[in-house]
Amino acid sequence: MSAVPTSASVGVPPRNMVFDHEGAEKRYPFYDGNALASLMFVVFSGIFPPGERFFVDSVRAFRDRIEDPVLKAQVSGFIGQEALHGREHDRLNQAFAARGIAVEVPERYVRWSLRQLKRLPRRQQLACTLFMEHFTAHLAERWLKDERFKATSEPEMMKLWLWHALEELEHKAVAYDVFEAVGGTWGERAAAGALVVGVLLPGVLASWGVLLAKEGQAGDLRGNLRGLGHLFGRQGFLTGVIRRMPDFFGRRFHPRRHDTAALEAEWREILFGAEGRLNAEFRNREALAAAAA
Numbered sequence: 016m017s018a019v020p021t022s023a024s025v026g027v028p029p030r031n032m033v034f035d036h037e038g039a040e041k042r043y044p045f046y047d048g049n050a051l052a053s054l055m056f057v058v059f060s061g062i063f064p065p066g067e068r069f070f071v072d073s074v075r076a077f078r079d080r081i082e083d084p085v086l087k088a089q090v091s092g093f094i095g096q097e098a099l100h101g102r103e104h105d106r107l108n109q110a111f112a113a114r115g116i117a118v119e120v121p122e123r124y125v126r127w128s129l130r131q132l133k134r135l136p137r138r139q140q141l142a143c144t145l146f147m148e149h150f151t152a153h154l155a156e157r158w159l160k161d162e163r164f165k166a167t168s169e170p171e172m173m174k175l176w177l178w179h180a181l182e183e184l185e186h187k188a189v190a191y192d193v194f195e196a197v198g199g200t201w202g203e204r205a206a207a208g209a210l211v212v213g214v215l216l217p218g219v220l221a222s223w224g225v226l227l228a229k230e231g232q233a234g235d236l237r238g239n240l241r242g243l244g245h246l247f248g249r250q251g252f253l254t255g256v257i258r259r260m261p262d263f264f265g266r267r268f269h270p271r272r273h274d275t276a277a278l279e280a281e282w283r284e285i286l287f288g289a290e291g292r293l294n295a296e297f298r299n300r301e302a303l304a305a306a307a308a
């Protein structure tokens with residue numbers, strides 16, 4: 016490890032990935048050929064760029080108060096990773112929009128919701144970020160582990176989800192550690208869960224319904240039931256995420272208590288090892304390797 020820790024040397028390297036979104040519109044519906052399930056991921060892609068900007072702002076507000084050099088470097092990595100996720104999701108969203116998918120509906124709604132959260136005290140905003148990062152970390156785990164998702168999803172689209180998933184796990188504790196370092200309380204954490212669910216969830220679900228209707232799929236009962244099963248069934252993609260949400264309210268909660276280090280190492284190798292699946296899209300590989308040395 017270098018004398019001065021860098022984001023790469025502390026395990027949060029912001030990988031500059033440039034994906035080929037050309038033709039993304041032809042690849043829709045990209046999840047098991049199912050509109051309802053695919054549109055959930057369109058919703059996620061729509062809300063990520065404004066969401067990630069909110070996360071970055073809420074952490075950056077406390078950056079100057081962090082003294083630990085390792086945490087400082089992790090914060091830089093967190094900001095870099097989230098900024099690059101936002102950029103690639105923005106590019107993907109443009110491809111969706113070109114195909115006529117109304118990705119701006121969830122995006123606009125979430126921007127409005129986040130403006131409401133921005134009225135809160137800064138540490139409360141950071142607590143909201145923790146809850147959303149908790150959700151994203153479990154979403155990421157499903158992206159890496161859900162066999163049906165991996166087997167039935169369109170391969171080009173998977174590249175973006177897998178990269179994003181790995182980095183969400185790599186930085187999942189950063190905002191939390193900043194919150195603890197600046198004296199965040201359990202009460203702020205508990206309130207954050209209620210605020211995020213209350214302010215964001217209804218509109219996110221509503222915009223999903225709007226997308227379905229705009230795609231002319233609302234009446235496809237059989238297809239929609241199958242999609243709902245994929246997401247919320249016993250082994251559903253989101254069932255596994257929702258099940259982990261209450262962990263956040265435990266007094267002794269810490270993101271790293273749910274250990275994903277082995278999963279991260281496995282996927283770092285698959286995606287970015289010597290024969291890494293995403294090496295062709297990885298633009299700053301050498302620079303990060305030098306910074307980590």
Ligand SMILES: [Fe+2]
Nearest residue numbers: 067097100183
């Ligand atoms: Fe992200």
Ligand SMILES: [Fe+2]
Nearest residue numbers: 097148151183
């Ligand atoms: Fe994140």
